[in-house]
Amino acid sequence: MEFSDIIDVLLLRNYNTRLVVICTMLLGCACGLMGGFLLLRKRSLMGDTLSHATLPGVCLAFFVGVMLGGQGKSLPLLLLGATVTGVLGCAMVLFIRNNSRIKDDAAMGIVLSVFFGAGIALLTMVTKMPDGAAAGLESFIYGKTASMVLSDFWLLTVVTVCVLLLSVFLFKEFRLLCFDEVYASAQGWPVKFLDVLLLALVTAVTVAGLQAVGLILIIAFLITPAAAARFWTERLDQMLLLSVVIGGVSGWLGASVSALIPNMPAGALIVLVAASCFLISMLFGVERGVLVRLIRQLSLKRSVGRQHLLRALYEILEADGERIEGICIRPVAFRQVRGRRTWSDQQLRRCLARAYNDGLIDAVSKEDGITLTEAGLEAAAQVTRNHRLWELYLIEYADVATSRVDRDADAVEHVLGEKLVALLEAKLVKLRTADGLEVPASPHPITPGD
């Protein structure tokens, strides 16, 4: 492989490469778009069912072609047959699902296996026909990516443009269908018609792509880019756009690499590129990726730990505040803090180290004394105040027994926002004091730990 070869492929200089790369790109875009809707409707495997269900149609169309005296292998006829049984398969899935206790997944499996079984039986008969030149019908199953012709390009272009235009025009309707079908029908939208239209568009994409790239690739194309895009955004329009881009890039990259390296089937490479995109998105997606979720979880855990520490310290100081006026900062024994909650020595030490880094406490002294800083005391008062506000609210408005509010408030205090705190203050008018920042007294006795 020379450098100039790479340039040739990248610039699409070779006619055949250009055709294949552009076709797979177009298909990737169309599939990415449709896949987004399918994913949100939880119908990802519909593509699987659909693509299997086209096989009997192809064979029947071939039969019909031979009977009409032709060669049998006229492309429009075969595509028509594929579309008819594909739509029929989809309709049957919906029919079974809507009219019996059989669930979505089983309905799809039934249609898939029975239609494909019929297809295989027909295909065997077709190939055994004495006068039929049926060789090559199998390419409908495995695809023939490397040998696409100009008519494939036109077909894919027309289908892609149609799908794109309809999705743009019916974006609002499809969005409602994806997120709240019942609401859509209550609003008077023709839900069933929209559902069938969406599936018809998926069928069109599947059939157009099936003979170009094969059954398994179509399934992957319909699922993987959309699922990858889902990790990056919570907005439908952005997700669809991203899904289209990922589909297109997978098609382009997979087909280009396949053109560069001999003995690499384009279909398999495209699937693997799309799968890599999915893996990267799953790990690093900024909205729902695994890493981001882990980081969010960790930071929540830390802030909860810090707030627990602060409240524990505050309540200990408060206990001797009853003897002297107000709260004054003094070192608190490690043992005493340790007894306030069920945390291990190690957990508490780690918590203390982080609090020291945040400037909330002074360095832990040799005698294991923990001293709050001024900033620490302020934060501790804030946390304790939130806790007590929620406790009082529960007692006042939710009729929760005084002895039980501590645990309930424990879970909520960490997520109380400023707005909610203001609301609580307004509700609990009698707590208002001159400076408005006083920490109310605890409604239940606080057992001192040792």
Add this chain to the structure above:
Amino acid sequence: MEWFSIDTWIVVVGILAAVSCALLGNFLVLRKMSMMGDAISHAVLPGLAIAFLITGARASLTMFIGAAVVGVMTAVFTQWVSRFGKVDEGASMGIVFTTLFALGLLLIVQAADHVDLDASCVLYGAIELTPLDVVWRPQLFGLDFEVPRAALVLAPVCLVNLLFVVFFFKELRISSFDSELATTMGINANLMHYLLMTLVAITTVAAFEAVGSIIVIAMLIVPAAAAHLLTDRLDLMVLISVLLAIFAAISGHVTAIILPGLIGFDPHVVDATSTSGMMAVMAGLIFAVVLFCAPRHGILVKKFRRLEAATNIESGASFSSSPFDRR
């Protein structure tokens, strides 16, 4: 129609495969994981390819092990992707199996220079040819038997599945309907899940090597779904699904012999159609009949009941027929 001993063996092998699948299929359908058979039967391709590349021969046992391992991995990966990535179960299944299939395709093409291993023979094993592969000739009751290899492979699989379902029936039932309840009762629902998936993988691999994947996918789902419409009891459902699977296997082979002749094929052409395909089609027909005519959950019965209720209400019959009005 002429019936040879070959036909008997085809039906026996078909029944063994169908029953093995139908037994496990009940629990897949109840767990809403019906597509697992389809996913596994596609995903095992890299397992076959790697086993082949390592041993350099089409030795059955290594390929079987390779495929079964990848089959179980499919189930594990699917659960990982859907749990850690919070992706819809169906979508994660689709992603995992298409990726594994593509990987397998790539490996096979790389190896294809020096082997005859193609994707279609993996996916569409021919049940018609199984009786020709005879490995055991026992003499029983003075009769000569020629037991094909497929039967020898599938019989123990069928037996293991049967024992699994019988012995773990309680655990399977509880964990299929309510996995949280199962956990509180001290049943390891996760373990049951993976045991089931392992058996599905082994059954899938054993069956499709012998008879083709289409039988596996169809028999895992269709008889169980039909049985689900016929009864509300799980033990009966398992029994009915097995009976339906047997019926589908027999009628499938009979149709495969008769049908080509009916539509103008020369009746002397052997194997004019695919027996496994016809078995799937017959299973589908059985399901269609059940879907409409099932006594309680059938569409016709439901329609009729609704109609009856409507006319009763219209004519006020529902009131006059009450015992209080007759006095």
